[in-house]
Amino acid sequence: MPKTLAAKTDGSPGVVYRGIVDGLYRGRYVPGQRLVEADLTRDFEVGRGSVREALSRLAAEGLVSMNLHRSATIRSLSRNETRDLVALLEVLNGFAARLAAERVEEGANRKLIAEAYASLADVEVQRDFLRFARARNTFYKTMVAMGANHELARLMPRTNVDLVRVQFRAYTTVDDDVRIEDYRAIYEAINEGAGRKAETAAKTHIRRLGDAIDKLPDAAFAG
Amino acid sequence: MPKTLAAKTDGSPGVVYRGIVDGLYRGRYVPGQRLVEADLTRDFEVGRGSVREALSRLAAEGLVSMNLHRSATIRSLSRNETRDLVALLEVLNGFAARLAAERVEEGANRKLIAEAYASLADVEVQRDFLRFARARNTFYKTMVAMGANHELARLMPRTNVDLVRVQFRAYTTVDDDVRIEDYRAIYEAINEGAGRKAETAAKTHIRRLGDAIDKLPDAAFAG
DNA sequence: TCCCCCAAACTCGTCCGACAATCCCTGCAA
DNA sequence: TTGCAGGGATTGTCGGACGAGTTTGGGGGA
Secondary structure, three states, X not given: OOXXXXXXXXXXXXXXXXXXXXXXXXXXXOOOOEEOHHHHHHHHOOOHHHHHHHXXXXXXXXXXXXXXXXXXXXXXXXXXHHHHHHHHHHHHHHHHHHHHHHOOXXXXXXXXXXXHHHHHXXXXXXXXXXXXXXXXXXXXXXXHHHHOOHHXXXXXXXXXXXXXXXXXXXXXXXXXXXXXXXXXXXXXXHHHOOHHHXXXXXXXXXXXXXXXXHOOOHHHOOO | OOHHHHOOOOOHHHXXXXXXXXXXXXXXXXXXXXXXXXXXXXXXXXXXXHHHHHHHHHHHOOOEEEEOOEXXXXXXXXXXXXXXXXXXXXXXXXXXXXXXXXXXXXXXXXXXXXXXXXXXXXXXXXXXXXXXXXXXXXXXXXXXXXXXXXXXXXXXXXXXXXXXXXXXXXXXXXHHOOHHHHHHHHHHHHHHOOHHHHXXXXXHHHHXXXXXXXXXXXXXXOO
């Protein structure tokens, strides 16, 4: 029984929570899919209460949507929602990048962001969707952590970045043209301690991402 | 107040959720206060599961903090957390104000924001903390709704504005000097459809608020 | 008298079982 | 084909139970 093991880490709801997020990245769950509580109870071997708590946390973060008396479903972004989200991420990531740049001198920050960028720039990593996704998450997480704004760190996971990443993973063109050069620009600006430059670079990156997404066919979106 | 998000057809957990948020504004609960599940079960006459769900939603929004094997408590902001939060709100509110200004022509937007501002500017309303808080929430909510960015609307209630408002309510000086003139500037910029101007006005307002909070004595903050 | 340590009371995390409410699919009838 | 009733599936909510960790009050030792 994984009870004791689970309790140490994050508890049963955490197991389900992480299991679903991970399953999303691994393709086990796809946008629109139904998440039946009884199934999850069986799959993760936890009580139904824990499943419900995990689901409501996921719903709070916008990853799944819960409808009254209907199964929770993996949320799927419409074209408009995606546009809104990208616009919001532009602002938030710009803010995060600026803060990070302003604090690059403190503690081990310079080293941390350098490492995060290094693994992102590794061509080996770039070939593997899963590894690249992880490296990218680490990069962003490091950037936010450097900024040392606790409230921003709390809020960032509550955006739906994960959804964007997963929903459009099939359309690799979205990433390929854009990603590495942009990340390099962001990293260098942060490394220089240039706040405004980092903010601009981050915003530019997100805007390019948004432009690429705009060009995707309707089939990539929900409703 | 994030009522819109949770209020609709939400059952027992919603009752508890709204009861706590409302109690916060009414002074029934104060920052730092312990929220024992058993007590809430009795007070709201719902099952413990519903209480827990409400608490975890409140925790997700940052209004309460849940401690392992210890009662949940109404979160109380430290000086640093407040500073972080204000910096974040500056960015988000600036964004919201800009979007609102850009869309003032659409639908009934001009009328809506005018009404929201009118009740905010009513001296009668300003004397009553509760009524003023409601009017201010309406103003902000209208502003966000005008922007029509669904993701921003989803994220805004997950900041801890409510906490700031409640925690420093005793120190009226924070508000008095600042509020009305700033709100007027924001409103007028939005009404003119001047995006950048509205963004600046909103940011200025938040920054002034932050300055006022910085001057508060340590007693106003948590550990 | 004062301080430290331990046992009991609290409280939360989790599981289980139960029941009603609601949704939705299926099959029957017009 | 269309409308409708019935039943299975699924969620919403409750109550009880137990383990684990925290807090607290009292007794023993210095």
